[in-house]
Structures are given as structure tokens and as C-alpha cells.
Amino acid sequence: xxxxFYSTLFAISLLGAFLAGILHAAYPVVxxxxxxxxxxVLIFGITLVGRAWGHRNKVxxxxxxxxxxxxxxxxxxxxxxxxxxxxxxxxxxxxxxxxKLNKNKxxxxxxxxxxGSEKRKAFxxxxxxxxxxxxxxxxxxxxxxxxxxITEDAKLLFDLNGTPSxxxxxxxxxxxxxxxxxxxxxEKSYLTAVxxxxxxxxxxxxxxxxxxKVNRVFADHAGVDNPELCVGSNVxxxxxxxxxTALLDDISNVVLTGEDSSFxxxxxxxxxxxxxxxxxxxxxxxxxxxxxxxxxxxxxVESKVESVSDIPFCxxxxxxxxxxxxxxxxxxLKALNDEDLPQSxxxxxxxxxxxxxRFKDALNGFLHDFSGEKSVVTGNSLFxxxxxxxxxxxxxxxAVELEGKSIELIITKxxxxxxxxxxxELSQALFGLIGNGLSLMKGTKLVAGIDMQSLxxxxxxxxxxxxxxxxxxxxxxxxQLSNGFKDAVNKIEGEVYSQLDNNFTIGFKxxxxxxxxxxxxxxxFASIKKSILLAEDDISSQFMMRKKLEKWGYTVRxxxxxxxxxxxxxxxxxxxxxxxxxxxxxxxxxAIKTIRDNExxxxxxxxxxxxxxxxxxxxxxxxxxxxxxxxxxxxxxxxLKDMISKYLN
Numbered sequence: 001x002x003x004x005f006y007s008t009l010f011a012i013s014l015l016g017a018f019l020a021g022i023l024h025a026a027y028p029v030v031x032x033x034x035x036x037x038x039x040x041v042l043i044f045g046i047t048l049v050g051r052a053w054g055h056r057n058k059v060x061x062x063x064x065x066x067x068x069x070x071x072x073x074x075x076x077x078x079x080x081x082x083x084x085x086x087x088x089x090x091x092x093x094x095x096x097x098x099x100k101l102n103k104n105k106x107x108x109x110x111x112x113x114x115x116g117s118e119k120r121k122a123f124x125x126x127x128x129x130x131x132x133x134x135x136x137x138x139x140x141x142x143x144x145x146x147x148x149x150i151t152e153d154a155k156l157l158f159d160l161n162g163t164p165s166x167x168x169x170x171x172x173x174x175x176x177x178x179x180x181x182x183x184x185x186x187e188k189s190y191l192t193a194v195x196x197x198x199x200x201x202x203x204x205x206x207x208x209x210x211x212x213k214v215n216r217v218f219a220d221h222a223g224v225d226n227p228e229l230c231v232g233s234n235v236x237x238x239x240x241x242x243x244x245t246a247l248l249d250d251i252s253n254v255v256l257t258g259e260d261s262s263f264x265x266x267x268x269x270x271x272x273x274x275x276x277x278x279x280x281x282x283x284x285x286x287x288x289x290x291x292x293x294x295x296x297x298x299x300x301v302e303s304k305v306e307s308v309s310d311i312p313f314c315x316x317x318x319x320x321x322x323x324x325x326x327x328x329x330x331x332x333l334k335a336l337n338d339e340d341l342p343q344s345x346x347x348x349x350x351x352x353x354x355x356x357x358r359f360k361d362a363l364n365g366f367l368h369d370f371s372g373e374k375s376v377v378t379g380n381s382l383f384x385x386x387x388x389x390x391x392x393x394x395x396x397x398x399a400v401e402l403e404g405k406s407i408e409l410i411i412t413k414x415x416x417x418x419x420x421x422x423x424x425e426l427s428q429a430l431f432g433l434i435g436n437g438l439s440l441m442k443g444t445k446l447v448a449g450i451d452m453q454s455l456x457x458x459x460x461x462x463x464x465x466x467x468x469x470x471x472x473x474x475x476x477x478x479x480q481l482s483n484g485f486k487d488a489v490n491k492i493e494g495e496v497y498s499q500l501d502n503n504f505t506i507g508f509k510x511x512x513x514x515x516x517x518x519x520x521x522x523x524x525f526a527s528i529k530k531s532i533l534l535a536e537d538d539i540s541s542q543f544m545m546r547k548k549l550e551k552w553g554y555t556v557r558x559x560x561x562x563x564x565x566x567x568x569x570x571x572x573x574x575x576x577x578x579x580x581x582x583x584x585x586x587x588x589x590x591a592i593k594t595i596r597d598n599e600x601x602x603x604x605x606x607x608x609x610x611x612x613x614x615x616x617x618x619x620x621x622x623x624x625x626x627x628x629x630x631x632x633x634x635x636x637x638x639x640l641k642d643m644i645s646k647y648l649n
Contacts, residue, residue: 013042074171082110097142112152114138131156149178201298207255209235209248254281255291276301330356355395383423386411392430407446415450416514425492432485437466437506444572458513465507530648533574535559537583562586575648581611596626606647
């Protein structure tokens with residue numbers, strides 16, 4: 001608005017001058033009036049502009065003065081002799097605490113504030129030579145013979161000719177900072193004393209294995225005089241690459257799980273002497289609860305066996321300590337099986353008991369071999385191979401289901417009911433077979449089985465195997481099989497084999513006798529439960545729905561977006577999809593359309609939609625979209641259960 005007003009005055013003055021120029025010959029009086037008017041308007045406008053400019057400068061000056069007065073640091077301006085020309089309110093308050101201030105004859109404050117002529121000279125020399133001073137610390141006397149710590153920053157000022165004319169400065173009271181630094185230094189000295197007085201090697205690492213602090217024992221092992229020299233180094237500076245990688249993997253696992261770790265480590269000190277170390281890693285969290293560092297301990301382990309005669313006693317004691325807990329575990333599980341458990345809990349309690357008994361047998365076998373005790377299970381006996389294989393698979397059911405896999409055991413009719421052999425040793429080999437199959441095979445539907453090749457009357461080669469139908473390329477060598485599995489097969493004088501063609505097969509063959517006779521029909525063991533893909537973006541609803549579905553006996557995988565649904569279906573097939581409509585990234589309708597497009601020419605998976613918009617969709621629209629059923633929220637569980645049973649049972 002002001003700009004328009006000033007522009008108008010300027011235009012009027014121009015118009016007056018223009019008219020005066022035109023009329024001065026014909027009408028000199030009128031021309032004179034126009035000229036006087038133009039000059040008057042111009043003078044008036046200039047006066048107004050000057051006042052406005054002065055007002056603006058005054059406002060700006062007041063604004064900046066207010067900022068300086070209310071700053072939380074002391075501000076000042078002084079001439080080259082240090083005479084004070086200006087100070088703000090914060091400085092005035094701060095200066096009242098000083099008992100000794102450098103002042104001139106007029107009792108004016110002389111800057112800088114640092115006491116002592118040498119410090120003042122150093123301050124001014126630095127200012128005049130470099131043009132500024134930053135972080136100049138000093139102690140200033142206050143009442144009661146005490147001091148406060150201050151820091152001064154200053155910058156040189158120049159006049160229009162470029163000649164130094166004075167300087168401006170900032171004064172800050174850093175006494176609290178110094179106090180905190182002193183307390184931290186004291187705490188650090190406490191920590192150092194505690195660590196150095198420990199008989200164990202103590203160290204603190206960051207999450208990448210870099211040492212932040214170590215004690216003297218660690219430094220002695222590393223061959224350095226000062227523990228501070230180890231700070232910033234890495235485990236690779238002291239250990240082999242293989243051991244260093246293992247240590248870093250352990251640190252990553254501690255950070256991921258939040259649980260302490262403990263392990264034995266064999267290494268050499270700086271003198272080349274062998275060390276057996278009991279190493280522990282613990283996670284340290286910061287005030288926000290986030291992982292911040294690893295606290296580590298390494299205790300040198302001395303041999304406790306003083307002579308060869310002590311070894312049998314130590315092994316016997318070890319065997320006793322390992323066996324004793326299993327007596328309590330198995331006894332408790334047997335008592336639990338006798339209780340009136342819920343129907344859904346009985347199979348798990350039974351499997352836990354059987355697993356504990358089998359683990360006890362395996363442990364006994366290991367301890368017999370390890371300690372030289374005579375094994376209580378010797379010689380061969382007759383047993384059913386199909387039953388033995390089935391029991392091993394039964395133990396693996398929970399692990400198989402957690403990995404989203406299934407495994408089926410097929411026993412052909414020609415397999416005899418009884419074979420001759422050591423059932424315990426065969427079970428150990430079968431354990432290894434299933435374990436290796438689950439870890440090496442990438443498919444979700446595996447098949448286990450037994451083949452027989454007759455050699456003579458009552459003698460044959462039995463082949464126990466696990467196979468996976470290949471859906472892509474795979475690289476495999478026998479070196480990937482565990483040594484424990486190979487040793488177990490060698491113990492029964494068997495032979496490990498693998499086959500990689502249209503299928504990926506791992507197995508072992510063993511030659512043994514059998515009793516003539518076969519099963520009446522093909523036995524089939526399946527850990528396959530009907531699988532459901534649950535798409536629900538609300539975490540609370542997802543959790544409750546999943547628990548309900550699992551209680552009904554289904555395996556469940558969850559997805560929170562339409563994109564996740566498509567990814568899950570790409571990974572494996574499901575027997576049913578429960579689909580929410582409102583989901584981020586891709587809604588349910590778009591996901592269903594993509595699913596149906598991808599199923600062109602294939603078997604269609606049933607899709608049941610769960611949504612609050614069911615009333616607006618009719619049967620024709622459902623068929624057009626590829627929806628099998630529509631359940632309106634809030635969902636009645638009996639309706640959902642019946643709907644699922646309709647398609648899966």
C-alpha cells in the first residue's frame with residue numbers, strides 16, 4: 001500500500017514538471033505554479049520516504065537489540081584497548097558474579113575477561129593475528145575464593161578503511177560442562193580400576209567388533225604395554241580370519257537375540273603360547289534401550305585334570321551330570337501324560353515324551369563311546385523298519401510345520417514287517433537323514449520312503465531315502481552332508497548315496513536279514529495339514545484369527561498387504577486364502593484379480609473374502625471377481641469354521 005502511495009506522489013510530481021515545461025511560454029504563471037507544485041510534492045514524498053526508512057531502521061535496531069539483550073550468552077563490544085562499549089543483560093548478570101574484573105580508571109570493564117597478563121596477551125595476539133578467537137577457556141574468580149570456568153569467542157571489527165577498530169565477543173559459563181567432564185573422567189577412572197583389577201580379560205566392543213576399552217590382562221595377551229593402544233583396533237588384529245569371523249557372527253547373534261553367549265576359544269598370546277579361553281559376550285543397551293556395545297570377558301581355562309588317573313573319575317562324573325537331568329525330564333513328562341490334558345495338548349505331550357526318551361538313548365550311546373563304558377544296547381534284534389522311520393518323522397513334525405514344509409512317508413507292500421539289526425543305531429542314521437534332507441532340500445513337499453532289493457532268501461539291501469521334486473537348479477555335493485550322519489551310517493555298515501536328476505534324493509543303503517512277510521497295505525504318514533493364507537492388515541485381528549485357525553488344526557501363514565499375498569502364493573501353494581479387502585499397497589480386489597490371472601489353466605485356490613462391504617456385492621459380482629465366498633465383518637467364528645470346512649474337509 002505504501003509503495004502505491006509513493007508511486008502516485010512521484011507520478012504527480014512528474015506530471016507537474018511536464019505541464020510546467022509545456023505551458024511556460026504561453027502561460028508562465030500557470031507553469032510556475034505547476035513547477036512549484038511538482039517540487040513540493042517531490043519534497044513531501046522524499047520526506048515521507050525518509051521517515052519510513054528511519055522507522056524501519058529503528059524497528060530493526062530495536063529487534064536486534066532485543067535479541068542481544070535476551071540472549072542466554074554474554075555479548076559485548078570493545079575497542080582495541082579492551083574498553084567496554086556495549087554489553088547485554090546476560091553479561092551484566094554474569095559479571096556480577098566476578099569478584100575480580102580488569103577495569104580502567106573510569107571503572108569500565110576491560111576485555112578480555114581472562115585473568116593474568118600472559119593470558120590476556122595471548123588472547124589479543126591471537127585476535128590481532130588471526131582476526132578471531134574461538135573457545136578461549138579460562139578461570140575467573142568469584143566470591144568465597146571460588147572460580148567459574150568461562151569460554152570466550154571474539155572477532156575483530158574493521159572501519160571503512162579496513163583498519164581494525166575494535167572487537168565483539170561472546171562469553172559463556174561452562175562450569176556445568178566442566179563439572180560433568182570431571183565426573184565422567186572420575187567414572188572412567190573407576191571403570192579402568194575395576195577392569196584392570198580383574199583377573200580375567202575384560203573388553204568393550206562396538207557392534208562391529210572394534211574395541212572401545214580393554215583392561216591390562218587383555219593388553220598383556222595382545223603384547224602391548226598400554227591398554228589404550230588397543231582402542232580402535234579390531235578382532236582381526238589379534239586372531240585368525242576364521243576365528244575373527246566366528247566372533248563377529250557371535251556378536252551379531254547377541255545383538256539380534258539380546259541373549260548372552262558363552263563359548264570356548266583356542267588362541268595364541270603375543271608370545272606364541274596357547275590359550276584356552278572361556279569367552280562370554282553380553283549386550284549393553286543405551287538409555288533408549290537400543291543395542292550400543294558388547295561387554296566381553298575371556299577367562300583363561302586351566303586344566304583341572306592333574307594326572308591320567310584322574311580322567312576316568314572326571315568322565316564318570318560328566319556322564320552322571322548329563323544323565324541325571326533326563327531322569328527328571330522323562331519322569332515329569334510321563335506324569336504329564338497321565339493327567340487329563342486337553343485333547344489338543346495330548347499329542348504334543350506324547351511327542352515330547354518320546355523325543356526325550358529317544359534323546360536319552362542317543363545320549364547314552366554317545367556317553368558309552370566317549371567314556372569307554374560298555375554299551376547296554378548290544379547285538380541285533382528284529383524290528384519293524386516302517387515303524388522306526390515313522391517314529392523318527394513324528395518327532396520332526398513341529399520343525400517341519402514351522403518351516404512351512406510337509407513330508408510324507410510311503411512304505412511299499414513288499415517291505416517286510418521285521419528286519420534284523422540294531423534299532424538304536426538305525427534310528428540315529430534316520431535322524432541324520434531327515435535332518436539333512438530338511439536343511440538341504442528347498443521344496444515344501446518332501447517324500448520319504450524305503451526300497452528293498454532282494455539278494456537271497458531272507459537277505460536284502462534296504463534303501464532309506466528322502467526325495468524332493470526339483471523346481472529349479474541346485475548345486476550339491478556329498479561334502480554338504482553332515483559328518484554325524486555319515487558316521488551313523490558307517491556304524492551300521494551302510495553306504496550314503498545321493499541322486500540329482502529330475503528329483504533330488506538323499507539316502508543310505510544297508511544290507512541285512514529279514515523275516516518273510518509284508519504289511520497288508522501301504523502305510524502312509526503325512527505331516528501335511530491343510531494350509532491357509534490369511535491376508536489381514538490389522539495386526540490385532542491377524543493375531544487373533546491366526547490363533548483360532550491354528551486351534552482348529554490348520555497351518556497358517558499371514559500377509560499384511562496385497563503384494564505380500566502374491567509373494568506368498570509364488571513361494572508355495574495354499575489350500576485356502578482368507579482375504580481382507582482394505583489393505584495397503586494393493587487392495588484385496590486387485591490382489592484377487594492378479595491371483596486369478598496367474599491361475600490361467602491351473603487349479604484355482606478357493607478365496608473367501610472377509611470385509612465390511614459384503615452387503616453391496618451379489619453372487620454375479622463375486623463370480624466375476626473370482627471370489628468363492630464372502631463373509632461380512634464382524635465375523636462369527638462358527639460361520640467361518642463351517643465355511644472353511646466346506647472347502648477343506
